Amino acid sequence: MVHVVRTALALQAELGECPLWSVAEHVLWCVDILAPAIHRFDPRNGTVQTFPQAEEVGCIGLREQGGLIAALRSGVWLLDDEGKPQRKIADNPGIAAQSRFNDGRVDPWGNFWCGSLWEPQDKNGGLLCRVTPALELEVKARNVKISNGLAFSADRRWMYHSDTPNEVLYRYPLNETGEPGEREIFRRFDARGGLPDGAAVDREGFYWSAQFDGGRVVRIDPNSAEIVDEIKLPVKWPTMVAFGGEDLKTLYITSSRENRTAEELARYPQSGNIFSVELDVAGIAEPLFRG
Structure with a gap:
């Protein structure tokens, strides 16, 4: 299937991440991890509000009580609806000087998940953490180099989680309360086609994965783990x-346009922008953090 890719917003982010659609507001939230900043984009009129942050912001979630929850380098914070820090609820459980938070989202039970990456890249020093509505941070997985691709199956039976440089997508069985069991390898990737980065699940249960360095997004069958569709992009990352x-x-x-050479950016000048594609299948509304 041929997909029509449009530029939704010429953001030119250094490291655009964590797009998050607010059903209540009809806007797209996202972050530029390295700016660092949180953005609120209204596609109806093209307006963008930017909320600068004092430190790298890996991922965000929307809260039932209004405002945001955000994983910053120092730890997890509650923010108001203009991105201003209100309260730090947990420290970074890793070594903050060498690891920062990265990909994450709220799960169907109202917990906030946030993974980290190990910046020296000389070992699997990243973590996967869960913040409960009681505002308690729990480390749920270790032995990860760059935590990414967190998503939950449409039937709430599985949690997906990728490790980008290690070219692997895991999944964890979930019980009725959302507690994960032992992880298993769901799919391995070939770096020549891209590395598994951030993702989302559609209403039919298929997993859509951004392929970093591969210039595409792929749709993966939840039963066979095979790629059944792809969206080719005008950017490589x-x-x-x-x-x-x-x-x-x-x-x-x-x-992203992080660490790209002048030659690479000349070839892919839209790097750092946000793109949109109209699909025949719908996604799942993002849950709200209950804390």
């Missing part, structure tokens, strides 16, 4: 996807 729009059939795609 997509980072994450999110379903949005009035019917949740618009796929938004963030991208």
Whole structure:
């Protein structure tokens, strides 16, 4: 299938990440991890509000009580609806000087998940953490180099989680309360086609994965783990996807221009922008953090 890719927002982010559609506001939230900043984009009129942060912001979630929860380098914070820190609820459980938070989202039970990456890249020093509505941070997985691709199956039976440089997508069985069991390898990737970065699940249970350094987004069958569709992009470094729009059939795609040479940026000048694709299948509305 040929997909029509449009530039939704010429953001030119250094490291665009964590697109998040607010059903209540009809806007797309996202972050530029390295700016660092949180952005609020209204596609109806093209306006963008930017909320600068004092430190790298890996991922965000929307809260039931209003405002945001955000994983910053120093730890997890509650923010108001203009991105201003209100309260730090947990320290970074890793070594903050060598690891920062990266990909994450709220799960169907109202917990906030946030993974980290190990910056020296000489070992699997990243973590996967869960913040409960009681504001307690728990380390749920270790032995990860760059935590990414966190998503939950449509039937709530599985949690997906990728390790980008190690070219692997895991999944964890979930019980009725959302507690994960032992992880298993769901799919391995070939770096020549891209590395598994951020992702989202559609209403039919298929997993859409941004292929960093591969210039595409792929749709993966939840039963066979095979790629059944792809979206080719005008940039080589997509980072994450999110379903949005009035019917949740618009796929938004963030991208990066971090550490790219002048020659690479000349070849891919739209790097760092946000793209959109209209699909025939809808996504799932993002849950709200209950803390």
